[in-house]
Amino acid sequence: MASPKQNQLLAALSAAELKRLRRHLEPVDMPLGDVVYESGRHLDHVYFPTTCIVSLLYVLENGASAEIAVVGNEGVVGVSIFMGGETTPSRAVVQSAGAAYRLPGQVIKNEFNRGGAMQHLMLRYTQSLITQMAQTAVCNRHHSVDQQLCRWLLLSIDRLPEPQIVMTQELIANMLGVRREGVTEAAGKLQKAGVISYRRGHIKVLDRPMLEGLSCECYAVVRRETERLLPHVAAH
Amino acid sequence: MASPKQNQLLAALSAAELKRLRRHLEPVDMPLGDVVYESGRHLDHVYFPTTCIVSLLYVLENGASAEIAVVGNEGVVGVSIFMGGETTPSRAVVQSAGAAYRLPGQVIKNEFNRGGAMQHLMLRYTQSLITQMAQTAVCNRHHSVDQQLCRWLLLSIDRLPEPQIVMTQELIANMLGVRREGVTEAAGKLQKAGVISYRRGHIKVLDRPMLEGLSCECYAVVRRETERLLPHVAAH
């Protein structure tokens, strides 16, 4: 019973808009690790995640990387198509397997250029993405790995039906742009405190309020701003 | 002989577009340190810098801060007006005194909503701003203060007529989100190497090629991407 409405941006469209798009919407499977687009490569589609999570990463010449934003069913991957640049220097990777709907670039550009509610929605979502990136920049500068791990866990479980994440510490470290050992240590502290429990690639959040308390302010700032910009698209 | 055409986005507009905007364009003085807008406050105008430079900063609860982007005569301050959010959680501060033209929010929204060339220009500029923010995020994670200072100096002199900057090390440290001592040390190295010379709040870049060599890749990535997105708006 997959439905485009599982994506909250699509769900916020009017019946008329959705009708125009519906026949172009193609359900796609998003396996873990799938590279939705590669830095600099032309984008053919925008992706509206329904049950998957996509990470936007910047990769440096030496291979080091950092996640700059996360997109789940509250958003869309590939804003540069309607922003006009067609590509970006970032990489998009499926961080949690699931499904999405995709739309050919030309179709979304046509709808966007009608200048209606869809355009406003996409632009406001893009602004929330900007907020997430900017906050990530400050967070990278000033906050500890411990705090950032908490932020990252919260961002993830907000986009999942259950507070459980399938991901190794190694991959989390890639996302945060830190060493795996740093994640091991931070996760160990959280487990000892009873906030999470984990075993070989599976993390369960046990005490969300405490996790929020241990996280830096960045999580709350982004969440608040997203809710302001997209009230209909409230995270579950 | 101030002219709106000193701003490269305004200069890239068609005669018809500029004609519609011209009578609303108001020249404003931008003194050093002026707060163009404060985090969360409603924005009344967008600003098109001509000879000034504006920094976009994120400020944390504890007062720590970090620059996430720089805007000079190649850009516009206040994209959240036409993006639809009206405000952002960032602060905009004049980093180098000079002049700008401003436009009431409603005027630019009207022009933007015509969906013409102006809209495309603003969106592409916004995408270049996104690139700058994202690259800053990775840079904050992985690069040294030395490298970041080089990047920052390059961003500044690109937006100034002469390779001279009026700014104390203390303020540069605020921008980069590091300690003043860190900047003193990094600047000392650069001076010893003959790349820059400075005295009490005045920095002169003597050897730009070497500065580019010492900078991290982030400067070049952003510059290349900006030129791709906005070829007409090539930095001088």
Add this chain to the structure above:
DNA sequence: CGCCCTCTGTTCGGGAGCGTACAATAGGGT
């Protein structure tokens, strides 16, 4: 001319995170 404030230089101890290396263990595949 001299005062004083701002700006820059330098130092010291400490902590966070890195790179490296290696051990232990879980759990899927055969």
Add this chain to the structure above:
DNA sequence: ACCCTATTGTACGCTCCCGAACAGAGGGCG
């Protein structure tokens, strides 16, 4: 049931940067 590999745990030295404290120097202003 066993093995093998992916995953996690731990330790060490090192570097970068922070926080604090203070000295010196430039230059505007009286």
